[in-house]
Amino acid sequence: MKPHIISAEALAPLVVKEDRQSSKSGTLTYIPGSTLLGAMAATYCRSFGGPADAKFRDLFIENPVCFPDLLPSQELGAETKPLPLSVVSCKREPGFRKEGRHGVRDTLALTAVARVTGKPANQSAWNCDHDGCKNEVKTFEGVWNGDCTDPHSAATSELYRRHTGIDRLTRTVAQGIFYTTQSVNNFVRKSDGQPVNQIFCGQTRLSPSQAAVLNEIFGRPVFVGAGRTRGFGEIRLSLKEVDEPAIDVNAWDRKFRDHALVDLPNGLYFSVTLRSHAILVDYFLRNVADIDLQIDGAEEVARVLKAVAIKGWNWAWGMAKPEELGVARGSVFLFRYRGGGQEELARRLARVSAEGIGLRRQEGFGSVSVCDPLHVCKEVL
């Protein structure tokens, strides 16, 4: 199994509903893994065969591919990540300094210090330090390229269309019926003003045979989301193999201690940051907000998290999927390891990073990044 990035170029505006109610006009601004999984299965069945085929079973049943959420990106085949919920930026001018805003920084170390020492963090740390701005900082949510040396954000633009109702008898505009629909624009303007297709990317792991089948499917027209009969939702997909991410817990721990500015108690610190929503359950399958890494000697020190209701529709069943209470993408857990087996820890963390956590991972849930470099980046980006 090798890591691959799946890229989607929007060829038409996209409408991806957040929940089952078709009366709501909003759209998600990314392509969820569950939507991608459904589109792949539907395209396969339309163009190549059916669920009894060996290829179908290889992709979806026996060793199912975890179809990732495809998040907005500026480039094909480029890594793209949600910003952790521990990241803050100025209330007035939020964003990266490179993009002319007041800067983005991570507060996980501050939160950890406050938790470990029992004292609240220095208040001045919660103000913007850009050129005497001094405004408060707030959680800064969004998607970025994951590169601390050259950070930039990635977002979509939305299209709004206004509609009036038509009276059935008179065939003229019906009084009092006016509504708007929202979709993700299939074009974005680059900095030089040129329009290019909106791109979405996500990372997964594939065997060579799975990559070959996906490449076959990617050669066909693929549609995602709602409004497909009205010309919405066409995407062009591509696949790129990338390198295995390296996790160096010792180096991350050193930088984290350096970043915290106070002496943290002994142990090896590491973080687990959610790249997608996660559905975590306990022994009785009740939704919980705790990660069980099954590593002896690892304890949770701090967490920054948000809950999210996860809904969905299973087209094959013609029924709603069970509603779950999940942990939102960007949530961060900080752990301290005080066991003796560092090699075992490294092995276990590499596995968590590769396989993810929680339920419904084939639909993109529970994807994580271990020891994210943003948490130990000292500079304001």
Ligand SMILES: [Zn+2]
């Ligand atoms: Zn500011």
